[in-house]
């Protein structure tokens with residue numbers, strides 16, 4: 576079934592429960608994912624809403640023959656943006672739709688389930704980014720051992736060729752996939768020639784003399800260097816938070832629910848701007864403080880504009896860490 580993104584969907588449901596309880600549990604909330612009916616009301620510049628595709632076999636005709644990007648895209652750093660630029664250029668030339676395949680959960684969540692929260696973004700922040708950039712559909716198959724263990728040729732034939740009827744793939748030079756990570760760009764090129772799709776391989780994108788990677792961004796955030804992390808990302812790091820308006824601590828500060836799968840940056844106070852999902856610009860400036868036990872509190876200049884109901888999801892863009 577293909578799910579048209581809908582603002583009336585369950586935008587607030589993952590954050591039900593009292594913020595006090597969340598704080599006691601170190602603000603760890605169950606990660607929601609695209610398979611739990613997430614509402615992501617994101618419409619790109621073409622005016623078409625991003626479609627969440629759950630089954631390649633029932634893809635609408637107007638989404639077939641797309642230019643498709645493959646990868647995790649955690650954080651959407653400058654390397655990922657290079658893929659996006661290449662996909663947009665190819666889609667323009669061929670008047671093709673743009674699709675993204677990005678498995679959920681992140682492979683590390685499957686292979687190292689006990690690891691500390693490491694993600695830079697949630698499914699919602701990922702969908703927002705792609706929707707804003709005019710991607711037509713996001714395919715996020717559930718990443719389990721059966722999916723991970725597919726033979727690369729089967730994945731290409733059954734999902735990309737028979738399902739999506741893909742016209743072009745866009746990947747980074749080091750993209751690997753399938754059982755024992757046997758699939759690589761050479762295999763994609765070889766099968767592309769036989770099956771009739773093109774392949775764009777994006778060269779390694781460097782920043783500050785080293786390759787851009789989600790891991791580098793994570794390390795910078797854990798050391799509290801938000802400005803360097805933002806510079807590597809090429810945009811402000813954006814975090815999805817849950818807030819319950821009733822949970823005011825003092826002078827307008829509120830404890831916020833941190834998404835259970837998302838990395839916590841170093842303790843400290845950070846200048847932020849806050850948006851509602853699907854809003855065109857920031858609604859308020861503020862400061863988020865992460866204390867030694869990981870509890871996050873948010874102080875905003877203006878709360879009124881972002882209190883649409885008993886609970887809300889906010890997108891918080893981290894700008895800089897305050898001194899001291």
Ligand SMILES: Cc1cc2nc3c(=O)[nH]c(=O)nc-3n(C[C@H](O)[C@H](O)[C@H](O)COP(=O)(O)O)c2cc1C
Pocket residue numbers: 646647678682683722723724725730751752753754755756757
């Ligand atoms: C389409 C597809 C995409 C994949 N993407 C990733 C990925 O981004 N990161 C990752 O660690 N594994 C990914 N995998 C899984 C690996 O290719 C590999 O199967 C996994 O690391 C397990 O390796 P093993 O078969 O040697 O145990 C993907 C698999 C498929 C079929």
Ligand SMILES: Nc1ncnc2c1ncn2[C@@H]1O[C@H](COP(=O)(O)OP(=O)(O)O)[C@@H](O)[C@H]1O
Pocket residue numbers: 645646647648649653654655657658745746747748749750777778779780781786787788789790
């Ligand atoms: N620095 C980079 N330069 C070019 N392409 C990249 C870079 N980093 C990732 N990619 C490509 O972007 C896609 C998504 O990458 P992803 O799976 O999220 O890896 P990573 O976690 O290393 O960023 C893949 O096709 C990958 O090869």
